[in-house]
Amino acid sequence: MNPKILLVEDDKILGYALKTYLEMRHFQVNLQPNGAEGLSAFNSEQFDLCLLDVMMPIMDGFTLAEEIRKLNPAVPVIFLTARSMKIDKLQGFQKGADDYIVKPVDEEELIARIQAVLRRTNPSPVSISSYSIGTLSFDWHSRRLNDGAQTVILTDKEADLLRLLCERKNQLLDRKVVLQELWGKVDYFNRRSMDVHMAKLRKHLQLDPKVTIINIHGKGFILED
Amino acid sequence: MNPKILLVEDDKILGYALKTYLEMRHFQVNLQPNGAEGLSAFNSEQFDLCLLDVMMPIMDGFTLAEEIRKLNPAVPVIFLTARSMKIDKLQGFQKGADDYIVKPVDEEELIARIQAVLRRTNPSPVSISSYSIGTLSFDWHSRRLNDGAQTVILTDKEADLLRLLCERKNQLLDRKVVLQELWGKVDYFNRRSMDVHMAKLRKHLQLDPKVTIINIHGKGFILED
DNA sequence: TTACTTCTTAACTTCGTCTTAACGCTTTTA
DNA sequence: TAAAAGCGTTAAGACGAAGTTAAGAAGTAA
Numbered sequence: 001m002n003p004k005i006l007l008v009e010d011d012k013i014l015g016y017a018l019k020t021y022l023e024m025r026h027f028q029v030n031l032q033p034n035g036a037e038g039l040s041a042f043n044s045e046q047f048d049l050c051l052l053d054v055m056m057p058i059m060d061g062f063t064l065a066e067e068i069r070k071l072n073p074a075v076p077v078i079f080l081t082a083r084s085m086k087i088d089k090l091q092g093f094q095k096g097a098d099d100y101i102v103k104p105v106d107e108e109e110l111i112a113r114i115q116a117v118l119r120r121t122n123p124s125p126v127s128i129s130s131y132s133i134g135t136l137s138f139d140w141h142s143r144r145l146n147d148g149a150q151t152v153i154l155t156d157k158e159a160d161l162l163r164l165l166c167e168r169k170n171q172l173l174d175r176k177v178v179l180q181e182l183w184g185k186v187d188y189f190n191r192r193s194m195d196v197h198m199a200k201l202r203k204h205l206q207l208d209p210k211v212t213i214i215n216i217h218g219k220g221f222i223l224e225d
Numbered sequence: 226m227n228p229k230i231l232l233v234e235d236d237k238i239l240g241y242a243l244k245t246y247l248e249m250r251h252f253q254v255n256l257q258p259n260g261a262e263g264l265s266a267f268n269s270e271q272f273d274l275c276l277l278d279v280m281m282p283i284m285d286g287f288t289l290a291e292e293i294r295k296l297n298p299a300v301p302v303i304f305l306t307a308r309s310m311k312i313d314k315l316q317g318f319q320k321g322a323d324d325y326i327v328k329p330v331d332e333e334e335l336i337a338r339i340q341a342v343l344r345r346t347n348p349s350p351v352s353i354s355s356y357s358i359g360t361l362s363f364d365w366h367s368r369r370l371n372d373g374a375q376t377v378i379l380t381d382k383e384a385d386l387l388r389l390l391c392e393r394k395n396q397l398l399d400r401k402v403v404l405q406e407l408w409g410k411v412d413y414f415n416r417r418s419m420d421v422h423m424a425k426l427r428k429h430l431q432l433d434p435k436v437t438i439i440n441i442h443g444k445g446f447i448l449e450d
Numbered sequence: 451t452t453a454c455t456t457c458t459t460a461a462c463t464t465c466g467t468c469t470t471a472a473c474g475c476t477t478t479t480a
Numbered sequence: 481t482a483a484a485a486g487c488g489t490t491a492a493g494a495c496g497a498a499g500t501t502a503a504g505a506a507g508t509a510a
Binding site: 170171172214216219222 | 378
Binding site for chain 2: 485486488489490
Protein backbone atom coordinates (compact mmCIF):
# COMPACT_ATOMS: atom_id res chain seq x y z
CA MET A 1 0.00 0.00 0.00
CA ASN A 2 1.23 3.46 -0.87
CA PRO A 3 2.18 5.77 1.97
CA LYS A 4 -0.53 8.13 3.11
CA ILE A 5 0.39 11.75 3.62
CA LEU A 6 -1.47 14.45 5.49
CA LEU A 7 -0.74 17.71 3.67
CA VAL A 8 -1.77 20.91 5.42
CA GLU A 9 -1.26 24.01 3.32
CA ASP A 10 -3.33 27.18 3.23
CA ASP A 11 -2.11 28.38 -0.14
CA LYS A 12 -4.67 26.73 -2.40
CA ILE A 13 -2.58 26.85 -5.55
CA LEU A 14 0.55 25.42 -3.96
CA GLY A 15 -1.48 22.92 -1.96
CA TYR A 16 -3.20 21.60 -5.01
CA ALA A 17 0.04 21.48 -6.98
CA LEU A 18 1.77 19.51 -4.26
CA LYS A 19 -1.11 17.12 -3.86
CA THR A 20 -1.19 16.46 -7.59
CA TYR A 21 2.53 16.00 -7.77
CA LEU A 22 2.66 13.64 -4.81
CA GLU A 23 -0.19 11.59 -6.17
CA MET A 24 1.63 11.37 -9.48
CA ARG A 25 4.48 9.89 -7.47
CA HIS A 26 2.19 7.29 -5.95
CA PHE A 27 1.47 8.77 -2.57
CA GLN A 28 -2.01 9.02 -1.12
CA VAL A 29 -2.64 12.61 -0.14
CA ASN A 30 -5.21 14.22 2.12
CA LEU A 31 -5.04 18.00 1.64
CA GLN A 32 -6.35 20.26 4.40
CA PRO A 33 -6.45 24.09 4.23
CA ASN A 34 -5.58 24.90 7.88
CA GLY A 35 -4.32 23.54 11.14
CA ALA A 36 -7.67 22.94 12.75
CA GLU A 37 -8.97 20.88 9.87
CA GLY A 38 -5.61 19.20 9.58
CA LEU A 39 -5.86 18.09 13.17
CA SER A 40 -9.35 16.72 12.80
CA ALA A 41 -8.26 14.84 9.67
CA PHE A 42 -5.36 13.40 11.64
CA ASN A 43 -7.82 12.32 14.28
CA SER A 44 -9.97 10.37 11.90
CA GLU A 45 -7.39 8.58 9.77
CA GLN A 46 -4.00 6.91 9.98
CA PHE A 47 -1.14 8.66 8.18
CA ASP A 48 2.40 7.61 7.45
CA LEU A 49 3.69 11.16 7.33
CA CYS A 50 2.58 14.77 7.83
CA LEU A 51 3.65 17.63 5.61
CA LEU A 52 2.80 20.89 7.32
CA ASP A 53 3.06 24.49 6.23
CA VAL A 54 4.42 26.61 9.05
CA MET A 55 2.59 29.86 8.28
CA MET A 56 -1.12 29.24 8.42
CA PRO A 57 -4.22 30.93 9.79
CA ILE A 58 -6.19 29.44 12.73
CA MET A 59 -3.45 27.05 13.79
CA ASP A 60 0.14 27.31 12.66
CA GLY A 61 2.23 24.31 11.65
CA PHE A 62 4.28 24.14 14.81
CA THR A 63 1.27 24.08 17.07
CA LEU A 64 -0.35 21.50 14.85
CA ALA A 65 2.79 19.39 15.02
CA GLU A 66 2.68 19.52 18.80
CA GLU A 67 -0.93 18.36 18.80
CA ILE A 68 -0.06 15.59 16.39
CA ARG A 69 2.83 14.45 18.55
CA LYS A 70 0.51 14.25 21.50
CA LEU A 71 -1.82 12.01 19.57
CA ASN A 72 0.83 9.87 17.93
CA PRO A 73 4.51 10.63 18.45
CA ALA A 74 5.52 7.98 15.95
CA VAL A 75 4.22 9.73 12.83
CA PRO A 76 6.99 11.76 11.19
CA VAL A 77 6.49 15.43 10.42
CA ILE A 78 8.06 17.56 7.69
CA PHE A 79 7.60 21.32 7.66
CA LEU A 80 7.24 23.64 4.72
CA THR A 81 8.87 26.97 5.51
CA ALA A 82 9.66 30.25 3.80
CA ARG A 83 13.29 30.68 2.83
CA SER A 84 13.98 33.47 5.29
CA MET A 85 12.53 31.76 8.31
CA LYS A 86 15.57 30.91 10.30
CA ILE A 87 14.59 31.13 13.94
CA ASP A 88 11.28 29.42 13.40
CA LYS A 89 13.05 26.68 11.55
CA LEU A 90 15.01 25.86 14.65
CA GLN A 91 11.97 26.03 16.88
CA GLY A 92 10.33 23.59 14.55
CA PHE A 93 13.12 21.11 14.98
CA GLN A 94 12.92 21.57 18.71
CA LYS A 95 9.27 20.65 18.63
CA GLY A 96 10.01 17.38 16.94
CA ALA A 97 10.14 17.91 13.22
CA ASP A 98 11.78 15.16 11.26
CA ASP A 99 12.78 17.48 8.46
CA TYR A 100 11.81 20.64 6.69
CA ILE A 101 11.56 21.89 3.16
CA VAL A 102 12.24 25.45 2.15
CA LYS A 103 9.83 27.11 -0.27
CA PRO A 104 9.78 27.38 -3.19
CA VAL A 105 9.58 23.63 -3.10
CA ASP A 106 11.89 21.62 -5.33
CA GLU A 107 9.67 18.65 -6.06
CA GLU A 108 12.46 16.14 -6.47
CA GLU A 109 13.98 17.21 -3.22
CA LEU A 110 10.63 16.89 -1.53
CA ILE A 111 10.23 13.33 -2.77
CA ALA A 112 13.75 12.49 -1.71
CA ARG A 113 13.23 13.86 1.77
CA ILE A 114 9.90 12.13 2.17
CA GLN A 115 11.41 8.85 1.13
CA ALA A 116 14.36 9.33 3.44
CA VAL A 117 12.07 9.99 6.38
CA LEU A 118 9.80 7.07 5.54
CA ARG A 119 12.72 4.74 5.16
CA ARG A 120 13.84 5.63 8.64
CA THR A 121 10.48 5.48 10.32
CA ASN A 122 9.00 2.45 8.58
CA PRO A 123 11.73 -0.12 8.56
CA SER A 124 10.21 -0.97 5.22
CA PRO A 125 8.62 -4.29 4.40
CA VAL A 126 10.86 -4.78 1.37
CA SER A 127 13.58 -3.78 3.74
CA ILE A 128 17.18 -4.47 4.32
CA SER A 129 17.72 -8.15 4.65
CA SER A 130 21.50 -8.21 4.47
CA TYR A 131 23.50 -7.66 7.58
CA SER A 132 27.14 -7.85 8.47
CA ILE A 133 28.26 -9.22 11.79
CA GLY A 134 31.98 -9.02 12.35
CA THR A 135 33.48 -10.79 9.37
CA LEU A 136 30.25 -12.63 8.70
CA SER A 137 27.47 -11.70 6.39
CA PHE A 138 23.90 -12.73 6.92
CA ASP A 139 21.08 -12.58 4.44
CA TRP A 140 17.70 -12.95 6.04
CA HIS A 141 15.80 -13.75 2.88
CA SER A 142 17.91 -16.69 1.87
CA ARG A 143 18.69 -17.48 5.54
CA ARG A 144 22.35 -17.80 4.75
CA LEU A 145 25.10 -17.00 7.16
CA ASN A 146 28.36 -16.62 5.34
CA ASP A 147 31.91 -16.84 6.48
CA GLY A 148 33.67 -16.10 3.23
CA ALA A 149 34.68 -19.75 3.18
CA GLN A 150 31.57 -21.60 4.27
CA THR A 151 27.87 -20.96 4.29
CA VAL A 152 25.45 -22.10 6.93
CA ILE A 153 21.75 -22.19 6.19
CA LEU A 154 19.72 -21.25 9.19
CA THR A 155 16.25 -22.40 10.08
CA ASP A 156 13.31 -20.01 10.00
CA LYS A 157 13.32 -19.22 13.66
CA GLU A 158 17.08 -18.90 13.83
CA ALA A 159 17.06 -16.45 10.95
CA ASP A 160 14.25 -14.37 12.43
CA LEU A 161 16.04 -14.26 15.73
CA LEU A 162 19.32 -13.26 14.16
CA ARG A 163 17.58 -10.56 12.19
CA LEU A 164 16.19 -9.02 15.35
CA LEU A 165 19.61 -9.17 16.93
CA CYS A 166 21.19 -7.57 13.87
CA GLU A 167 18.68 -4.77 13.81
CA ARG A 168 19.82 -3.83 17.29
CA LYS A 169 23.44 -4.83 16.94
CA ASN A 170 25.48 -3.78 19.97
CA GLN A 171 22.31 -2.70 21.68
CA LEU A 172 20.04 -4.49 24.06
CA LEU A 173 17.38 -6.65 22.52
CA ASP A 174 14.70 -7.20 25.13
CA ARG A 175 13.54 -10.78 25.70
CA LYS A 176 9.93 -9.69 25.73
CA VAL A 177 10.30 -7.95 22.40
CA VAL A 178 11.65 -11.13 20.85
CA LEU A 179 8.92 -13.27 22.32
CA GLN A 180 6.23 -10.87 21.26
CA GLU A 181 7.63 -10.54 17.73
CA LEU A 182 8.44 -14.18 17.02
CA TRP A 183 6.11 -16.15 19.28
CA GLY A 184 3.32 -13.64 19.82
CA LYS A 185 3.12 -14.50 23.47
CA VAL A 186 5.35 -14.34 26.51
CA ASP A 187 5.22 -17.51 28.54
CA TYR A 188 7.53 -20.02 30.13
CA PHE A 189 7.69 -22.44 27.24
CA ASN A 190 8.31 -19.82 24.59
CA ARG A 191 11.02 -18.42 26.74
CA ARG A 192 12.70 -21.80 26.94
CA SER A 193 12.24 -22.36 23.25
CA MET A 194 13.91 -19.06 22.55
CA ASP A 195 16.84 -20.05 24.73
CA VAL A 196 17.26 -23.20 22.70
CA HIS A 197 17.33 -21.24 19.47
CA MET A 198 19.74 -18.81 21.01
CA ALA A 199 22.09 -21.66 21.84
CA LYS A 200 21.96 -22.84 18.24
CA LEU A 201 22.62 -19.35 16.95
CA ARG A 202 25.62 -19.04 19.22
CA LYS A 203 26.99 -22.23 17.77
CA HIS A 204 26.58 -20.92 14.24
CA LEU A 205 28.14 -17.61 15.11
CA GLN A 206 31.31 -19.34 16.23
CA LEU A 207 32.37 -18.92 12.61
CA ASP A 208 33.69 -15.57 13.78
CA PRO A 209 35.15 -15.83 17.28
CA LYS A 210 34.74 -12.11 17.86
CA VAL A 211 31.01 -12.28 17.48
CA THR A 212 29.12 -13.05 20.65
CA ILE A 213 25.63 -12.93 21.97
CA ILE A 214 25.86 -11.75 25.51
CA ASN A 215 23.06 -12.05 27.98
CA ILE A 216 21.83 -9.29 30.22
CA HIS A 217 20.36 -11.17 33.12
CA GLY A 218 16.63 -10.71 33.31
CA LYS A 219 16.54 -8.30 30.38
CA GLY A 220 17.69 -9.63 27.07
CA PHE A 221 20.56 -10.04 24.71
CA ILE A 222 23.21 -8.02 22.93
CA LEU A 223 24.78 -9.15 19.70
CA GLU A 224 28.33 -7.84 19.82
CA ASP A 225 30.92 -7.75 17.07
CA MET B 226 26.97 9.96 27.01
CA ASN B 227 27.42 12.55 24.33
CA PRO B 228 26.77 11.47 20.77
CA LYS B 229 29.82 10.41 18.82
CA ILE B 230 30.19 11.78 15.32
CA LEU B 231 32.45 10.58 12.55
CA LEU B 232 33.38 13.67 10.54
CA VAL B 233 35.08 13.08 7.18
CA GLU B 234 36.23 16.27 5.48
CA ASP B 235 39.30 16.80 3.31
CA ASP B 236 39.38 20.58 3.69
CA LYS B 237 41.58 20.87 6.77
CA ILE B 238 40.42 24.33 7.74
CA LEU B 239 36.70 23.57 7.45
CA GLY B 240 37.20 20.16 9.05
CA TYR B 241 38.94 21.57 12.05
CA ALA B 242 36.46 24.38 12.40
CA LEU B 243 33.52 21.96 12.34
CA LYS B 244 35.19 19.63 14.79
CA THR B 245 35.83 22.47 17.21
CA TYR B 246 32.33 23.81 16.89
CA LEU B 247 30.70 20.44 17.39
CA GLU B 248 32.86 19.72 20.42
CA MET B 249 31.85 23.06 21.84
CA ARG B 250 28.30 21.83 21.48
CA HIS B 251 29.08 18.67 23.42
CA PHE B 252 29.50 16.18 20.65
CA GLN B 253 32.41 13.79 20.49
CA VAL B 254 34.08 14.17 17.11
CA ASN B 255 36.47 11.96 15.22
CA LEU B 256 37.81 13.90 12.23
CA GLN B 257 39.23 11.97 9.28
CA PRO B 258 40.72 13.59 6.16
CA ASN B 259 39.47 11.17 3.50
CA GLY B 260 37.08 8.35 2.76
CA ALA B 261 39.54 5.53 3.23
CA GLU B 262 40.58 6.66 6.67
CA GLY B 263 36.99 7.49 7.49
CA LEU B 264 36.02 3.92 6.71
CA SER B 265 38.74 2.42 8.83
CA ALA B 266 37.75 4.71 11.69
CA PHE B 267 34.16 3.56 11.29
CA ASN B 268 35.37 0.00 11.47
CA SER B 269 37.14 0.43 14.74
CA GLU B 270 34.61 2.44 16.73
CA GLN B 271 30.91 2.87 17.23
CA PHE B 272 29.43 6.15 16.02
CA ASP B 273 26.03 7.68 16.50
CA LEU B 274 26.19 9.66 13.30
CA CYS B 275 28.40 10.24 10.24
CA LEU B 276 28.96 13.64 8.69
CA LEU B 277 30.54 13.16 5.27
CA ASP B 278 31.84 15.60 2.70
CA VAL B 279 30.75 14.54 -0.76
CA MET B 280 33.75 15.79 -2.75
CA MET B 281 36.86 14.08 -1.47
CA PRO B 282 39.98 12.46 -2.88
CA ILE B 283 40.58 8.69 -2.61
CA MET B 284 37.00 7.84 -1.71
CA ASP B 285 34.08 10.22 -2.17
CA GLY B 286 31.34 10.66 0.40
CA PHE B 287 28.72 8.65 -1.44
CA THR B 288 30.94 5.63 -1.84
CA LEU B 289 31.95 5.89 1.78
CA ALA B 290 28.30 6.07 2.78
CA GLU B 291 27.63 2.87 0.86
CA GLU B 292 30.44 1.08 2.65
CA ILE B 293 29.19 2.36 5.96
CA ARG B 294 25.68 1.13 5.24
CA LYS B 295 27.06 -2.30 4.49
CA LEU B 296 28.75 -2.38 7.86
CA ASN B 297 25.93 -0.92 9.88
CA PRO B 298 22.78 0.30 8.18
CA ALA B 299 21.46 1.78 11.42
CA VAL B 300 23.97 4.60 11.71
CA PRO B 301 22.59 7.80 10.17
CA VAL B 302 24.55 9.72 7.54
CA ILE B 303 24.48 13.43 6.74
CA PHE B 304 26.26 14.76 3.66
CA LEU B 305 28.06 18.05 3.20
CA THR B 306 27.54 19.26 -0.35
CA ALA B 307 28.33 22.26 -2.51
CA ARG B 308 25.37 24.52 -3.21
CA SER B 309 25.08 23.75 -6.90
CA MET B 310 25.14 19.99 -6.60
CA LYS B 311 21.60 19.00 -7.41
CA ILE B 312 21.79 15.66 -9.16
CA ASP B 313 24.38 14.29 -6.78
CA LYS B 314 22.24 15.42 -3.91
CA LEU B 315 19.47 13.14 -5.04
CA GLN B 316 21.83 10.27 -5.66
CA GLY B 317 23.02 10.77 -2.14
CA PHE B 318 19.53 10.34 -0.79
CA GLN B 319 19.04 7.28 -2.92
CA LYS B 320 22.12 5.75 -1.39
CA GLY B 321 20.72 6.20 2.05
CA ALA B 322 21.55 9.64 3.32
CA ASP B 323 19.47 10.79 6.23
CA ASP B 324 19.99 14.42 5.45
CA TYR B 325 22.38 16.83 3.80
CA ILE B 326 23.80 20.23 4.52
CA VAL B 327 24.69 22.71 1.82
CA LYS B 328 27.99 24.54 2.13
CA PRO B 329 28.78 27.10 3.36
CA VAL B 330 27.60 25.49 6.57
CA ASP B 331 25.29 27.39 8.88
CA GLU B 332 26.41 26.05 12.26
CA GLU B 333 23.07 26.41 14.00
CA GLU B 334 21.33 24.65 11.18
CA LEU B 335 23.91 21.89 11.30
CA ILE B 336 23.31 21.37 15.01
CA ALA B 337 19.55 21.39 14.48
CA ARG B 338 19.76 18.79 11.73
CA ILE B 339 22.11 16.59 13.70
CA GLN B 340 19.81 16.71 16.69
CA ALA B 341 16.80 15.97 14.53
CA VAL B 342 18.46 12.95 12.99
CA LEU B 343 19.71 11.69 16.34
CA ARG B 344 16.32 12.11 17.92
CA ARG B 345 14.82 9.94 15.22
CA THR B 346 17.45 7.24 15.28
CA ASN B 347 17.86 6.98 19.03
CA PRO B 348 14.60 5.42 20.02
CA SER B 349 14.13 6.66 23.60
CA PRO B 350 12.79 10.18 23.69
CA VAL B 351 10.74 9.32 26.75
CA SER B 352 13.30 8.56 29.41
CA ILE B 353 16.92 9.47 29.24
CA SER B 354 18.90 6.36 29.92
CA SER B 355 22.43 7.50 29.15
CA TYR B 356 24.50 9.30 31.71
CA SER B 357 28.08 10.44 31.92
CA ILE B 358 30.03 10.23 35.15
CA GLY B 359 33.52 11.66 34.94
CA THR B 360 35.11 9.86 32.04
CA LEU B 361 32.64 7.01 32.29
CA SER B 362 29.44 6.53 30.43
CA PHE B 363 26.54 4.60 31.76
CA ASP B 364 23.56 3.31 29.87
CA TRP B 365 20.78 2.31 32.19
CA HIS B 366 18.77 0.47 29.62
CA SER B 367 21.47 -2.01 28.66
CA ARG B 368 23.03 -1.72 32.12
CA ARG B 369 26.47 -1.08 30.73
CA LEU B 370 29.10 1.04 32.40
CA ASN B 371 31.78 2.04 29.97
CA ASP B 372 35.29 3.18 30.43
CA GLY B 373 36.24 3.75 26.83
CA ALA B 374 38.39 0.67 27.13
CA GLN B 375 36.29 -1.80 29.04
CA THR B 376 32.63 -2.34 29.67
CA VAL B 377 31.14 -3.61 32.88
CA ILE B 378 27.67 -5.02 32.92
CA LEU B 379 25.84 -4.09 36.08
CA THR B 380 23.10 -6.04 37.75
CA ASP B 381 19.56 -4.75 37.84
CA LYS B 382 19.76 -3.27 41.29
CA GLU B 383 23.18 -1.79 40.70
CA ALA B 384 21.95 -0.14 37.54
CA ASP B 385 18.84 1.23 39.20
CA LEU B 386 20.89 2.55 42.05
CA LEU B 387 23.40 4.19 39.76
CA ARG B 388 20.62 5.77 37.79
CA LEU B 389 19.21 7.39 40.89
CA LEU B 390 22.66 8.63 41.81
CA CYS B 391 23.21 10.00 38.31
CA GLU B 392 19.93 11.83 38.32
CA ARG B 393 21.10 13.71 41.38
CA LYS B 394 24.76 13.84 40.53
CA ASN B 395 26.73 16.00 42.96
CA GLN B 396 23.64 16.36 45.07
CA LEU B 397 22.42 14.46 48.07
CA LEU B 398 20.45 11.33 47.36
CA ASP B 399 18.44 10.48 50.44
CA ARG B 400 18.63 6.89 51.71
CA LYS B 401 14.90 6.78 52.23
CA VAL B 402 14.26 7.88 48.70
CA VAL B 403 16.39 5.04 47.39
CA LEU B 404 14.78 2.48 49.62
CA GLN B 405 11.32 3.65 48.74
CA GLU B 406 12.08 3.70 45.00
CA LEU B 407 13.96 0.44 44.70
CA TRP B 408 12.74 -1.68 47.59
CA GLY B 409 9.36 -0.15 48.24
CA LYS B 410 9.91 -0.34 51.94
CA VAL B 411 12.32 1.08 54.49
CA ASP B 412 13.53 -1.53 56.94
CA TYR B 413 16.74 -2.82 58.41
CA PHE B 414 17.36 -5.56 55.88
CA ASN B 415 16.71 -3.42 52.85
CA ARG B 416 19.02 -0.83 54.26
CA ARG B 417 21.76 -3.39 54.61
CA SER B 418 21.08 -4.76 51.16
CA MET B 419 21.39 -1.30 49.73
CA ASP B 420 24.73 -0.86 51.46
CA VAL B 421 25.97 -4.04 49.86
CA HIS B 422 24.96 -2.81 46.43
CA MET B 423 26.55 0.51 47.14
CA ALA B 424 29.84 -1.24 47.90
CA LYS B 425 29.66 -3.09 44.62
CA LEU B 426 28.92 0.09 42.73
CA ARG B 427 31.91 1.77 44.32
CA LYS B 428 34.06 -1.05 43.10
CA HIS B 429 32.78 -0.67 39.57
CA LEU B 430 33.22 3.07 39.63
CA GLN B 431 36.92 2.66 40.37
CA LEU B 432 37.27 2.65 36.58
CA ASP B 433 37.50 6.40 36.99
CA PRO B 434 39.44 7.28 40.16
CA LYS B 435 37.88 10.73 40.26
CA VAL B 436 34.41 9.34 40.65
CA THR B 437 33.33 8.63 44.20
CA ILE B 438 30.21 7.93 46.14
CA ILE B 439 30.47 9.71 49.42
CA ASN B 440 28.25 9.08 52.39
CA ILE B 441 26.48 11.71 54.43
CA HIS B 442 26.03 10.06 57.76
CA GLY B 443 22.42 9.41 58.52
CA LYS B 444 21.22 11.15 55.37
CA GLY B 445 22.31 9.55 52.16
CA PHE B 446 24.83 9.57 49.36
CA ILE B 447 26.40 11.91 46.85
CA LEU B 448 27.84 10.75 43.56
CA GLU B 449 30.75 13.08 42.79
CA ASP B 450 32.74 13.42 39.59
C1' DT C 451 5.45 -45.53 4.34
C1' DT C 452 10.27 -43.81 5.68
C1' DA C 453 13.55 -40.33 6.08
C1' DC C 454 14.41 -35.81 7.18
C1' DT C 455 13.82 -31.20 9.13
C1' DT C 456 12.36 -28.03 12.47
C1' DC C 457 10.41 -26.59 16.62
C1' DT C 458 8.95 -27.55 21.23
C1' DT C 459 9.14 -29.78 25.66
C1' DA C 460 11.71 -31.76 29.22
C1' DA C 461 15.40 -32.44 32.30
C1' DC C 462 19.62 -31.36 34.12
C1' DT C 463 23.40 -28.20 34.85
C1' DT C 464 25.59 -23.94 35.42
C1' DC C 465 25.59 -19.25 36.38
C1' DG C 466 24.10 -14.71 38.26
C1' DT C 467 21.75 -11.96 41.52
C1' DC C 468 19.97 -10.61 45.76
C1' DT C 469 19.60 -11.17 50.51
C1' DT C 470 21.29 -12.30 54.90
C1' DA C 471 24.87 -12.75 58.20
C1' DA C 472 29.03 -11.47 60.25
C1' DC C 473 32.74 -8.49 61.58
C1' DG C 474 35.15 -4.23 61.91
C1' DC C 475 35.40 0.60 61.61
C1' DT C 476 33.38 5.32 62.16
C1' DT C 477 30.25 8.65 63.83
C1' DT C 478 26.86 10.13 66.98
C1' DT C 479 24.68 10.32 71.36
C1' DA C 480 24.15 9.88 76.21
C1' DT D 481 34.30 7.96 77.19
C1' DA D 482 31.28 4.18 76.68
C1' DA D 483 27.42 2.55 74.31
C1' DA D 484 24.69 2.70 70.40
C1' DA D 485 23.75 3.41 65.89
C1' DG D 486 25.40 3.91 61.08
C1' DC D 487 28.14 2.31 57.48
C1' DG D 488 31.83 -0.50 54.54
C1' DT D 489 32.93 -4.72 53.24
C1' DT D 490 33.21 -9.72 52.41
C1' DA D 491 31.30 -14.16 52.15
C1' DA D 492 27.70 -17.77 52.04
C1' DG D 493 23.32 -19.51 50.68
C1' DA D 494 18.86 -19.50 48.29
C1' DC D 495 16.61 -18.83 44.41
C1' DG D 496 15.62 -17.91 39.77
C1' DA D 497 17.47 -17.27 35.03
C1' DA D 498 19.83 -19.05 31.38
C1' DG D 499 22.89 -22.72 28.82
C1' DT D 500 22.75 -27.14 27.04
C1' DT D 501 21.49 -31.56 25.36
C1' DA D 502 18.32 -34.85 24.11
C1' DA D 503 13.88 -36.75 23.42
C1' DG D 504 9.26 -36.11 21.42
C1' DA D 505 5.93 -33.95 18.12
C1' DA D 506 4.60 -32.19 13.95
C1' DG D 507 5.23 -31.21 9.40
C1' DT D 508 7.27 -32.07 4.60
C1' DA D 509 9.30 -34.50 0.72
C1' DA D 510 10.53 -38.63 -1.60
